[in-house]
Amino acid sequence: MKLREVLALPSMAGARLVAGESGLDRDVRWSHVVDMPDPVKWIRPGFMLLLSGYSWPAGLDEQRAQIAALDAAGVSAIGLAVPKYLDHFSEQARSQANRVGVPLLEIPWETPFARIMEELHRTVMAEPYEIIARSEQIHRALTRAASRDAGLEDLAKSLCALIGRSVTFEDPAGKLLAHCSVNGAQDSVREHTLEHAQTPAGMMRALEDGGLMAEIRLSEQPVRVPAMPQLGASPRVVCPIRIGSDLAGLVWIIEGDRPLSELDHRAAEHAALVAAIHIAHQRELASVEARLGYASFLSLLESKPGEKPVAEERARLLGFDSRARYRVGIVLVPEELPLGREGVLRRDRVASRVRESLRAMAAEQLVTVNLDQVPFLLPEGKSGEALYNALAEPELSVVFGRVHEGAAGARESYREAVSLIAYRHRGSVCYYEDLLVPRVIMGDAAARESFLNELFAPLRSRKGGANLIRALLSLARSGFRFGETAATLGIHPNTLRYRLERARSLMAIDLDDPDVRFRLQLASRLLDLVDRRS
Numbered sequence: 001m002k003l004r005e006v007l008a009l010p011s012m013a014g015a016r017l018v019a020g021e022s023g024l025d026r027d028v029r030w031s032h033v034v035d036m037p038d039p040v041k042w043i044r045p046g047f048m049l050l051l052s053g054y055s056w057p058a059g060l061d062e063q064r065a066q067i068a069a070l071d072a073a074g075v076s077a078i079g080l081a082v083p084k085y086l087d088h089f090s091e092q093a094r095s096q097a098n099r100v101g102v103p104l105l106e107i108p109w110e111t112p113f114a115r116i117m118e119e120l121h122r123t124v125m126a127e128p129y130e131i132i133a134r135s136e137q138i139h140r141a142l143t144r145a146a147s148r149d150a151g152l153e154d155l156a157k158s159l160c161a162l163i164g165r166s167v168t169f170e171d172p173a174g175k176l177l178a179h180c181s182v183n184g185a186q187d188s189v190r191e192h193t194l195e196h197a198q199t200p201a202g203m204m205r206a207l208e209d210g211g212l213m214a215e216i217r218l219s220e221q222p223v224r225v226p227a228m229p230q231l232g233a234s235p236r237v238v239c240p241i242r243i244g245s246d247l248a249g250l251v252w253i254i255e256g257d258r259p260l261s262e263l264d265h266r267a268a269e270h271a272a273l274v275a276a277i278h279i280a281h282q283r284e285l286a287s288v289e290a291r292l293g294y295a296s297f298l299s300l301l302e303s304k305p306g307e308k309p310v311a312e313e314r315a316r317l318l319g320f321d322s323r324a325r326y327r328v329g330i331v332l333v334p335e336e337l338p339l340g341r342e343g344v345l346r347r348d349r350v351a352s353r354v355r356e357s358l359r360a361m362a363a364e365q366l367v368t369v370n371l372d373q374v375p376f377l378l379p380e381g382k383s384g385e386a387l388y389n390a391l392a393e394p395e396l397s398v399v400f401g402r403v404h405e406g407a408a409g410a411r412e413s414y415r416e417a418v419s420l421i422a423y424r425h426r427g428s429v430c431y432y433e434d435l436l437v438p439r440v441i442m443g444d445a446a447a448r449e450s451f452l453n454e455l456f457a458p459l460r461s462r463k464g465g466a467n468l469i470r471a472l473l474s475l476a477r478s479g480f481r482f483g484e485t486a487a488t489l490g491i492h493p494n495t496l497r498y499r500l501e502r503a504r505s506l507m508a509i510d511l512d513d514p515d516v517r518f519r520l521q522l523a524s525r526l527l528d529l530v531d532r533r534s
Contacts, residue, residue, distance in 0.1 A: 188232025
């Protein structure tokens with residue numbers, strides 16, 4: 001028990017604390033009466049020393065040395081009976097005690113030491129049983145809360161009420177999952193966490209640099225985190241939430257006005273266990289949902305052209321808009337196939353983060369899993385780079401097909417994304433349209449067809465579109481010499497000028513742009529090769 005709790009005992013009602021107030025939170029494990037000139041050899045850490053003053057050193061230097069030696073031996077406090085042999089502790093003794101933080105108590109002579117020792121020892125002996133009993137109450141209360149299908153927010157409120165301390169549940173990266181505060185007591189770090197739903201980056205760096213985060217990741221028990229005044233952080237205890245060897249989250253308990261006790265450590269352990277059961281249950285539900293609900297989405301993506309799968313209707317129930325425009329992205333998880341247990345867990349964590357990122361973008365959470373891949377739909381106008389950055393895992397890579405409309409468009413975009421898998425680099429974001437020309441140059445037949453279709457698509461559906469395409473290709477073959485092109489086509493220059501202007505308007509291009517000219521020349525060479533082969 002703490003010394004401040006000892007002072008609250010009835011037998012200590014007349015005792016006065018005259019020095020060493022900073023040591024009030026020292027642990028008191030026992031008490032001992034030693035009236036000898038050298039009591040140090042009889043003291044063990046946590047002992048409260050009781051003295052009549054008969055053998056207390058008379059010299060001031062000896063008194064200072066005595067207090068320093070007792071502090072080194074781990075004394076929790078020194079109690080002096082007054083005023084029989086000594087009226088009070090000397091000013092020099094009090095000064096030394098304040099310096100080292102050893103509490104000095106002056107106890108009325110008429111208070112029997114036997115009464116103090118009996119009451120203290122009885123309380124100390126009973127404390128472990130009280131902690132166990134209280135700990136069991138907390139465990140039962142948290143278990144009952146979990147059995148009522150409570151969420152982490154409910155568990156945080158239950159734990160907060162049971163121990164009277166502020167509680168936070170976070171994921172391993174410091175993202176806020178649930179919290180509850182007592183009397184509004186919180187430090188600067190907690191205020192930031194509650195406001196931004198994330199532990200401050202400075203606190204996370206301090207935990208990493210001090211080796212505490214490594215200890216937390218490896219620990220099976222609560223870890224005490226000391227105060228960090230430079231960050232405005234008060235002491236806390238954190239307990240890992242583990243599902244097997246997987247670190248699923250963290251339970252934080254803030255110290256506040258009262259020092260953290262063994263009961264708080266036990267409460268953190270109970271809360272971590274119940275939270276682990278809850279998170280495992282939620283993961284299983286999410287896994288079932290993924291296998292059943294999102295299986296229809298994967299079926300939609302993998303169906304063949306011309307098919308109208310039943311999955312399309314199910315996908316609409318999940319939020320798919322057949323009139324909207326999407327591009328398909330695939331997150332590639334760097335795990336060896338076939339996936340082991342850890343690989344499956346990692347892939348599912350990535351899928352969960354993709355869903356969270358889409359939710360943050362106010363987009364439909366159309367996500368599925370397939371081997372080491374996590375395909376998803378990204379609505380037109382939403383940033384693929386922003387989603388990738390939110391995944392916060394540098395080893396992942398994402399490939400995107402082009403933006404298309406409806407179910408058929410989603411299937412086409414999915415096939416485009418799949419075609420990029422062989423070209424992606426770890427830790428990168430690749431778009432189909434950006435890699436199209438390099439793939440054409442590398443001899444990719446599918447890329448060649450896509451390139452030509454994409455380039456001339458605005459003209460092929462127009463009346464007279466074939467003449468417009470022929471004019472562009474002839475212009476490219478002639479090296480963009482206008483007169484030579486008109487002569488090759490056998491048309492009046494004004495007619496050529498009209499066709500080129502119409503093609504430029506429909507395709508929204510600038511014929512003086514070097515990139516546009518390169519693409520037209522590449523298209524002409526590709527078509528010449530096709531003609532020669534046929």
